[in-house]
Amino acid sequence: MNAPFAGKDGEAAFARLCEELRPDLYRFAFWLARDRSVAEDVVQESLLRAWRSRDGLAGAAAAKPWLLTIVRREHARLYERKRHQTVPLHDLVGSESPELAAAGDQETLDLRRAILALDDDYREPLVLQVLTGLSTQEIAGQLGLTQAAVLSRLFRARHKLRRALGAEADGEDD
Amino acid sequence: MDCLEFRRVAGADPQRLESAAQAHADACPGCAAHLRQLRAMDERIRAALEVPVRASGWIPAGSALPVRGLDRRRWLALAASIVGGVLVGTLLWVAGPRDSLAEDLLQHLGHEPEAAVATRVPEEPAVLGAVLGRGGIRLRPGVGTVSYANSCRFRGHVVPHLVVQTDGGPVTVMVLRHERPAAPVSFGEEGYSGRILPAGPGSIAVIGAAGADIGQVAADVLAAVDWMQ
Numbered sequence: 001m002n003a004p005f006a007g008k009d010g011e012a013a014f015a016r017l018c019e020e021l022r023p024d025l026y027r028f029a030f031w032l033a034r035d036r037s038v039a040e041d042v043v044q045e046s047l048l049r050a051w052r053s054r055d056g057l058a059g060a061a062a063a064k065p066w067l068l069t070i071v072r073r074e075h076a077r078l079y080e081r082k083r084h085q086t087v088p089l090h091d092l093v094g095s096e097s098p099e100l101a102a103a104g105d106q107e108t109l110d111l112r113r114a115i116l117a118l119d120d121d122y123r124e125p126l127v128l129q130v131l132t133g134l135s136t137q138e139i140a141g142q143l144g145l146t147q148a149a150v151l152s153r154l155f156r157a158r159h160k161l162r163r164a165l166g167a168e169a170d171g172e173d174d
Numbered sequence: 175m176d177c178l179e180f181r182r183v184a185g186a187d188p189q190r191l192e193s194a195a196q197a198h199a200d201a202c203p204g205c206a207a208h209l210r211q212l213r214a215m216d217e218r219i220r221a222a223l224e225v226p227v228r229a230s231g232w233i234p235a236g237s238a239l240p241v242r243g244l245d246r247r248r249w250l251a252l253a254a255s256i257v258g259g260v261l262v263g264t265l266l267w268v269a270g271p272r273d274s275l276a277e278d279l280l281q282h283l284g285h286e287p288e289a290a291v292a293t294r295v296p297e298e299p300a301v302l303g304a305v306l307g308r309g310g311i312r313l314r315p316g317v318g319t320v321s322y323a324n325s326c327r328f329r330g331h332v333v334p335h336l337v338v339q340t341d342g343g344p345v346t347v348m349v350l351r352h353e354r355p356a357a358p359v360s361f362g363e364e365g366y367s368g369r370i371l372p373a374g375p376g377s378i379a380v381i382g383a384a385g386a387d388i389g390q391v392a393a394d395v396l397a398a399v400d401w402m403q
Contacts, residue, residue, distance in 0.1 A: 023227045026227050027224060027227065030225055036325075037324075037326075108218070108221055112222045112225075115222060115223065126219070129187070130216055130219050130223060131220060131223040131224070136186070136187055150186075152186070154185075154186040158185050158186075158212070161219065162215065
């Protein structure tokens, strides 16, 4: 099997790739964990794992879903270890939280609160779609769901956000 | 495709419409307007999801392993003080006290050498507020310039780790809600000293190098801390 990230040049290319994708990885981890420190730990561990396994990556095009999978699994592992240390939602929605604060932008702050309040089942596919740009088929692969189930969750996630923000929501009630 | 079906499809994936859905939007002004609203909403969602990201900690190619991220200011501060930081860390390790809590504190500081640097740049208020809030405390004015704030895991709990700038150098303050010594503990050698003082439901640990008035910092912090709950 060809290993595009082997050797010195491959290492440099992989480091650049991780650098490029790291913001998305961190944000995905943050919205999974809802905690900045946990997200940083998750991304740190994930990049270490990815580095050790980089020979198994087929190419740059496959890197994002591959790394997102690693982040998701690492978060699950950490969650199992640190279950008792999860941050209550009310600790995060205070205006002093840098994760939520958007200087001078109450609308964004309200939206972040609404996203945090979504169930994981709705928040995660929404983050994968809107933030990381994965297709619904790719999200289905990540989450081990059918594409129809992903579409349903995405519809409901948007519906809940629109309703939480007071917008007219149509098409389906919870 | 009718309007209801269109709205179900567009509501799930407004950015990637299949051809039948796009054809419906082209022919139905009401659904076209709804689609515009959905796409505008998606832009707002995307902006909301893009929480701030600290600068990368990836070391450029050749050094092989990623490290925890540091922002530009801390990288500069770290670069400026690397020699001093290494010296401090070495001395603290060599001259470390035998008290286990103090040892754990020094070990923790050794993991964040970039924190204890001399700087006049205060920590971002939002970051400081979040760290204090997560630690269940408030800090009234009077402590001085807090140049560093982080929520750190220490002995199984998330605790505030602060650095206060003094004329004699940076002083580390850790607020330990879950550690309650029976009496004040002093430790340190080789010009470096620390104190662990019972406070509120737990304690406050203060550590500084020679020249730093850790007693004054300890007094200031004790007077300024409000314990919530």
